[in-house]
Every structure is written in C-alpha cells, then in structure tokens.
Amino acid sequence: MTTSQIAQSTTTFPGSARVEMVMGQPVSVDIRTALPARELTPLLDDAFAWLRWVDDTFDPARDDSQIARLNRGGTIEQVPELIEVLHRCETLSEATGGWFEPRIGGVIDPSGYLKGWALERLSRALANAGAGDHRITAGNDIRVRGSSAPGRRWRVGIRDPRTGAVRKVVFAHDLGVATSGGSSVVDPHTGQVVDALGSVTVIGPDLGMADGYATAIYAMGAVRGRRFAGELARAGAYETMIVGRDGQEVVTPGFLDYSGKGARLAG
Template sequence: MSPVIAGRPHRQVWTEQIMGTVVSIHAVTRTGAPERGATEAAAAFAALREVDRVFSTYRDDSDISRLRRGECAVASLDPRVAEVAAACTAWEAATAGRFSADWRGWFDPTGFVKGWAVESAARAHLAPLLADDEVVAVGINAGGDLQLYTAPGADWVWHVGIADPTRPGVVLATVDVVDGAVATSGLAERGAHIIDPRSGAPARGVASATVIADGLAAADVWATSAVVAGMDELAWIQDAGTRTGILIGDDGRVRRWIRSIEVSVVGADPDLATIA
C-alpha cells in the first residue's frame, strides 16, 4: 500500500531501512524549495532508530531482549518500555483479547511498537512542518503503513491505493485521506503468521485487512485484530472508533465499514424499495 499522489506541486522523499522495513518520508511543497523538511526527516528517522534499539526482538542488547531473559525489571529499563506495556494492556482489553503482547508467555510488543513509533515520530517531527507556509502536506510510509498530514486549508488529498492480496500489483480500492493513518495486516504475503492470542492458533480466513484511523498505533492494532476476528465477525467495529476499513477474504469475499456501520454494494433488485 502506498500513497498515490496526483496533481502534486513538488515532492521530496527521504528513505531509510529501519525496524526491518523501508521507511519513506514525503514532504509536499508549493515551490519545491530545496531540502525543505530534511532536518525534520532526519530527526524522525533518528527517533525510529532509537525505538528499534529499545524494542527490537532481534537485538540481544535491546531492552526487550534483556527483559525476556529476566536480566532486569521493567522499572529499570527505558521509560518507554513501561509506556508501551501500559498501552498494550489497554489495547488487549479494548480488542477483547484479539491483540495481546503477552500471549507467548513473555512481553513482546512487536505488533504494537511499529505503528506507535511511526505515529509518535511523525507527530513530533513531521506534523510541525505544516506551520511553514511552504509545506502543503507531509507523510511517512513504513512498510505500507501510513501516517499522513495536510496543512489546514490546503487543496491536497492523499490518494491511497489498497492492494489486492490475491493479485500482486493490482489495486483493489482507493481511499482519500487528508489527515489520518492507514494500516494493513493480513496473511497473503507471509502466510499464517498472525496468531489468535486467545487460542494460540494461527488466524485464518482474512487475506488482508486495511483500517483507517486517526493515528497509526490504533490503525495497526485494529488491522491485526480484524485478521484475528475473521471474515464472519464484525461486531468489534461498534466500539473500535475507526473511520473506515475493508476486509478481503481468502475466499474472495469483501466486507467494508464506515465508522461503526458495515456497508455493501447492492445490485439492482426490483423487490427493493427506492429511498429518495
């Protein structure tokens, strides 16, 4: 998933490999001023590298790895570990257990940290760029998950393409975002790697779940939770507070919702009453 920018004035892009994925920062400006936003992009990348240093499960010297080995307590680690632990506990309750950082028997916030880190870095270092009259919009793309901003009153919309998980390279749908976040989770690319924390069994049935929310932390958690919930259970959207989303089943079914209401496309049916 990536932002498809049409009718763009000028765009600058900075890219780095961080947290096991490609992260790109986009600054859209009115006149293409050279390196506008370069300092802020560098600061955002640095913030993400610092989060990776603390939370990476692939680094033996990370705080999370030390915690897992029982070498220290949460209180003695980077304060962000306690912050993330509290957030994960809250999200486990909010998702009725469909998301959990403790299901393996130890604390592993991998499913939360990326979205939280990207949103935090974007709000701290990129969103303030909109105070510059030269900047129209700014956004960050971390492995297809997006946090996007547009200056108040600017004639700009991020056109986001949602990939068809069954046909590589094909865009199944698009969604327009002015300010907000888009996250996608699913089984199409990496197989049954998402586990239902309640049973310990792999989630099945959802090839792709895309969720649009105000912030990427929430969008990411709910996208993963949607995969765990499956194609036949959509009651969770009542309290999720997401803006919209789409589920694509491995059987070809598609389900969509706006706010807390599922929507569907109904074909011509003479038995249906016309509402004007």
C-alpha cells in the same frame, strides 16, 4: 546495511522525500511542505534516527533491545516510550477482549502495535516542526497529514498484502491506514497462526490503534471480526475493510466516506 535516497519532489508542492531500510523494510517519508533545504534535511535525518531507535529498543530479536532484556528478566532502562507502548498494548488487549495480545507464551512482542505507533509519533513530530504536509509509509502502514498538493487530499492505495494489487483507494488530509495479513498473525488464545482471512484494513485518526485493531480483527476471523468491526465503527473513529480468502470485501459504512461506493458491512 542502511540505504538512503533523497530526492526533490516532482509534484507541484515543494519538499523532499527519503527512503531508507528500517525495521527490515523500506520506509519512506515524503514531506510536501514548502520548507528550505536547511530545515528539510535535518527533519529527515531526525525522522530516520527516531525509527532506528525504535527498532533498536523494541525488536525482540535483538539481544540488546529493551524488549529482549525484559523477556529474559534482565535489567532494563527507564525508557518512557517503553512504558507507553506496553500500556497502550494492554489498552488494546482490553478493548479487543484479548484478541490483541502482546504477550504470548510468556514472550512480549508489541510488533502488532509498534510500527503504527512509531509512524504516528513521527507524523506528530513532523507536524509540530512545521512540516504539516507529509506521507509516511512503512509496508502496509501509512500515515498522511495535510495535503499532497495545494488543496488536494492524499491518495492512498490499499494494497492486498498477498498480491500487492491495489484493492481500494482512499482520499484524506489526515488519516492512518493499517493493513494486517501480510505476515503471520497468531491467535492469542491458542498460540496458532491464523489464516482464515485475506486481509483486514483499519483506518482512523491514530495509526498505532488502527494497527492494533487490524491485527486483532484478523485474529478474530470472519464472523467475530465483522461483529467487532461494526462495534468499532459505531463507536465513531475507526472504519474497517475485511477481505475474505475468496477475495470478497465488506466494509463498515464510514469507510465509503473515504473511498466511494462498495460493499457495506451488515449488522
């Protein structure tokens, strides 16, 4: 059953925030742009309607979802978003050398990319609608845009998905933050669940891509994952923090631009 909470922001920025249960978890949309209530309420209504549509369309566990029908070989609707997601998943698979793989054992499951993609699309839609200052949070996926208060960057705590403790804080006006490790990640080459790392966080301009990269790096394990994270950082847009099972952190150098001092990723 969906629950909803609408409250006026208590910060110095006017706006509105709402939390609802979507995709099996609380999702919050916090808008700080000064808009009248007659505009904010429909924006929030549309935001959660979009997220529920994504869940209904892409959840492989729902018998009537498009993904479930596709897995059964049934007839699917011509949904442009479905084609987009599957194409992006193929792109991620190629970019990661097959370590991100939406099809395992003949079953399509784009969940390693989907939530980040849905939040990224929502963030762009809110910005286009005039709500350029916002934060969207769904579990370990976070998208911030604009300012949390006049002239102030958003402060995002990156939590350990196993303990909930804040491991690092990043500050940004426009950033996607995706952390993998709180749920089962499968090695696409063996079909086995991997558990060699504590967590992987990837930050960058597109939350969907960051989500996919975090999933892939976690599946790769420590050595291969660190190498790929370094290559990804040198390509320019995405930075990574890898946490080992022993709690030790290594980060790509650009990560420090958002979070301050810390361990650097060698090589």
